[in-house]
Amino acid sequence: MSTPARLEDNIGFACTDLQCRLGRESAVALRWLGSDGERTEFTFAQLASDSSRFAAVLTRLGVLPGARVFIMLPKLPEVFIAALGCLKARAVVGPLFANFGDEAILDRLGDSRACVLLTKHSLLKKVHRIRDRLPELRHILLVDAEDHLAADILSYRRLMREAPSDFVVAPTSPETPSILHYTSGSTGKPKGVLHVHGALPSIVGTTRDVLQVGPGDVFWCTADPGWVTGTSYGIIGPWAVGATQIHYGGSFDAGAWMTILEQEKINVWYTAPTALRMLMREEASLYAGRRLAALRCVASVGEPLNPEITFWARRTLGKEIYDTWFQTETGAIMIANRPGLAVRPGSMGKLVDGVEAVILDNAGHSLPAGQQGRLCLRRGWPSMFTQYLNRPEVYASRFNGAYYDSGDMAVRDADGYFWFVGRTDDVINTSGHLVGPFEIESVLLELPEVAEAAAVSAPDPIRFEKVVVFVCLRSGHSASRELESRIRLHVANRVSSVASPQEVVFVASLPRNRSGKIMRRVLRARFLGQNEGDLSSMETWRPGEIGDRRERV
Numbered sequence: 001m002s003t004p005a006r007l008e009d010n011i012g013f014a015c016t017d018l019q020c021r022l023g024r025e026s027a028v029a030l031r032w033l034g035s036d037g038e039r040t041e042f043t044f045a046q047l048a049s050d051s052s053r054f055a056a057v058l059t060r061l062g063v064l065p066g067a068r069v070f071i072m073l074p075k076l077p078e079v080f081i082a083a084l085g086c087l088k089a090r091a092v093v094g095p096l097f098a099n100f101g102d103e104a105i106l107d108r109l110g111d112s113r114a115c116v117l118l119t120k121h122s123l124l125k126k127v128h129r130i131r132d133r134l135p136e137l138r139h140i141l142l143v144d145a146e147d148h149l150a151a152d153i154l155s156y157r158r159l160m161r162e163a164p165s166d167f168v169v170a171p172t173s174p175e176t177p178s179i180l181h182y183t184s185g186s187t188g189k190p191k192g193v194l195h196v197h198g199a200l201p202s203i204v205g206t207t208r209d210v211l212q213v214g215p216g217d218v219f220w221c222t223a224d225p226g227w228v229t230g231t232s233y234g235i236i237g238p239w240a241v242g243a244t245q246i247h248y249g250g251s252f253d254a255g256a257w258m259t260i261l262e263q264e265k266i267n268v269w270y271t272a273p274t275a276l277r278m279l280m281r282e283e284a285s286l287y288a289g290r291r292l293a294a295l296r297c298v299a300s301v302g303e304p305l306n307p308e309i310t311f312w313a314r315r316t317l318g319k320e321i322y323d324t325w326f327q328t329e330t331g332a333i334m335i336a337n338r339p340g341l342a343v344r345p346g347s348m349g350k351l352v353d354g355v356e357a358v359i360l361d362n363a364g365h366s367l368p369a370g371q372q373g374r375l376c377l378r379r380g381w382p383s384m385f386t387q388y389l390n391r392p393e394v395y396a397s398r399f400n401g402a403y404y405d406s407g408d409m410a411v412r413d414a415d416g417y418f419w420f421v422g423r424t425d426d427v428i429n430t431s432g433h434l435v436g437p438f439e440i441e442s443v444l445l446e447l448p449e450v451a452e453a454a455a456v457s458a459p460d461p462i463r464f465e466k467v468v469v470f471v472c473l474r475s476g477h478s479a480s481r482e483l484e485s486r487i488r489l490h491v492a493n494r495v496s497s498v499a500s501p502q503e504v505v506f507v508a509s510l511p512r513n514r515s516g517k518i519m520r521r522v523l524r525a526r527f528l529g530q531n532e533g534d535l536s537s538m539e540t541w542r543p544g545e546i547g548d549r550r551e552r553v
Contacts, residue, residue, distance in 0.1 A: 003198070005171035011178055011197050012055070012087030013169045015239035016048035024215065028244045032077045033260065035250025040077060047084065047239075050160070052167035054085025057159045059167070061116065061139055065090035066177060069116040070109060071225070072096040072123060075249050078143045078156065079225050082118050083235055087178055087197070088169045094180045097226035098123060101494040103443055106130040107189050108182045109137060112389060118156065120144045174198025174382075180389065181228050183328040184427060184436025192389030193328045199232075200240065202332035202383035206352055207237030210324060210338045212297055213268050215242035220260065221270040222248070227433070228328045229301050232383075233270055254282045258290060265294040272302040273309060274431040276321065277462050280312045287316050297339055299324055302432025303464040304420045307345035323348060325420070327406060328434075329398070331383030335418050348410070348418040355381055359412050364400050372421055375410040376403035426520045428457040429465050435499045437520065440469060443494040444487065449477040454510050455501070456524040466502040470523050472509060479506040 007013055019029070025045035032040045042050070063069060069091045073079050079095075086093040094112055096105065105126060109117065113136040117127065120143050127140060138152060145155040176197045182190040207213050211233070219238045223230035238245050246264050250256060252275060261269060298313065298321045305323035313321045324336040325348040335357070337349035351357055356378040359367045367373040379402055388395040398405055409421035428435040437455035444453035452472040460466035471487065473479065484504045492500040511522040525532045 003174045005173040005176075007169060007171050009174055009197055009200065010088060010090070010169050010172035010176075011200055011236055011240070012051060012084040012089075013172075014200060015084055015236060016044060016051055016088075017169065019044040019239065019242050020048055022242065024242050027216070027242070029239060030077065030080060031244060031246050031264070033246065033248045033250075033264075035248075035253075035256070038249075042077065044239075044242075047081065049165040050081045051084035051088055052165050052169075053160050053163040054082050055089040055167040055169070056163040056165075057141075057156075058085065058089045058091055058116065060159075060163065063089065063091050063116060065170075066092060067116075068092045068094050068112040068114040068180060070094035070096055070112070070114045070118070072098055072100065072105070072117060072119045073143065074098045075224060075247055076143065077247075078118070080235055080247070083225065083231070088167060090170065090172060090176055092177045092180050092194070093231075094182075095225045095227075095231060097224060097496060097498075099492075099497045100126075100226075101443075101492065101496055102126050102129050103494040104190075104439070104496055106133060107439075108192070109134050111182075111189065112180060112192055115139065116141065118143065124153075172197050174200075175386075177386075179231055181231070181328045184434050184439060185425065188436075188438055190436065190439065191391060191394060193228075193385045194387045194389055195331050195383065196386055199331045199383035200236070202354075202381055203232050203237045204240045205354070206333040206336070207233065207241055210322075210333050210336045210352055211237070211268050211270060211299055212339055213238055213241055213243050217243040217267045218246060218265055218294070219243045219268045219270070220246040220248075220264070220266045222257075222272065222275060223270070223301075223432075227302075228326075228331065229270070232332055252278060254279055254286060258286060261292060261295060262290050267294055268297045268299070269295060270299045270301065272432040273300055273305050274303070274463055276300060276309045276313070277306070280309060280316075281462075284316065290317075292317060292319070295319060297322065299336075299338075301326070301333075303429050304348075305346070310343065310345040325349070325418070329385045329404070329406075330377065330381070331385060332381075334377060334381075344417050346419065347413075348420055350416050350418070357412075357418070358403065359410060360400065360403065360405075369412050369414045372409060372411050374424060375406045375408045375418070376400060377406065378402055379404050426456065428455070428467055430457070430460070430467055430498060431463045433496075433498045435467060435495075439495050440467065440491055440499055440501070443491055444469065444471065446494070447487065447490060449473050449483060450487075452510050454518045454520055454523055456520045456527065458503070458524065458527055460502070463502075467499060468503045468505065468524075468527055469501040470505045470507050470510060472507055 029044040029047045030042040116139045118141045140153045141156045143156045148154045178197045179195045181193045221234040301324045322337040324333045326333045335348045359373040411419045440455040441453045451474045454470045457465040488500045511519045
């Protein structure tokens, strides 16, 4: 039986208008910092008004509840205004990384049947190259156009000027779809992970209890909104509890980041181990004399947090770092270290309130403390994804009876702390972004020189994992540095810069099992000089066929 619809259950309303009703209308909701020193502030009243205008824009364009609206922009104020406006209008928000290539954009817009895309001039050429394969895409809105360019390429600024700010948000049931993220798997195209407005209690609860953010706090989440962390904790959670959010429009810069922490008097900082590892490589002089008394909580997410980072932060910053674990599918933090809980360096922490997890073996039997197995969560937490869009069979396969299988291997110790071991599939976690090998391999086959390709992960001191591709060339073509450069550029342009391989290995053939499946574990083992394990299922293949040409970038 569905839950009755309520106004306060609409995420867009809860993050803006509700905060105004609670007396926070003049409080700063968003402080956007440009890389060139630009500084723009939005109060909760302004955020409420502007997001309502965008909701009205969508309504005037004929966008109905449930329709998919995608945002492909760098971190600009318009991203947050548009996302909240979509949610007010009960449209589904689809955040995209601005560095996505043509193929990645096509896969996501096509699979979701997106009707509106919000972007900017400099990214428009990517869309033009695939537009004829997106028949459902009716409108493209440009944030940096003063006037409409065509009947279907419209000026965001003009539309916002002409739209009213008195949009009336309808009562929203918890089952109403809200956000659509795409995540990569080891095989097949990216899967659309659909969330609902009912995720709000999980996100708000963990914002308060794990990150310990409350009204008036200054909060900085460095994640891009294209990632679930950037929506759950870079949009929803902090505003739903009345906090001020800092968002920085520049790329990573150690000096700039430390200045933001100091000058903006950040209270809670949520970032990624990759960024922390990069900070750890800086000279100690960068941190000397920094006034970080306001910073009471530093949290990390996206990949395992090395114990060395914990020790570095204690020694250099005088701060504890609290690692957290969740996934696109979980929608909110499930396991975490947090203030008040003793940190065990290298662990994921303990379960958050209301979440139940077990470690299962491959047969579905619960394992005792100390034994490695599959990390599974009892289904039914509020922020649990409701479907893989258009793939009900894949969605069903992720559940083992009452439990959702996370795809992560872990160990629970006798005191209830969880420890990450690795993935059960071939998905590559590079800089906190999950990259599917299938996407990389598919676009590599577009190159006329490439006959076959396989992508695997390898450890990396900064990225956690790097992308390594093994390439078989067609007859008449030979390996060269120029070809390696074109391979990297092609993957960056067609998939994303994050997926671009750090190493390219040219081989005579790829190892396959007798059913023809590429054995990526064998490639990974040979690349790392490790034992290849059981090869009984592999077809004839000469181990020496992996070449020695490995270029590091």
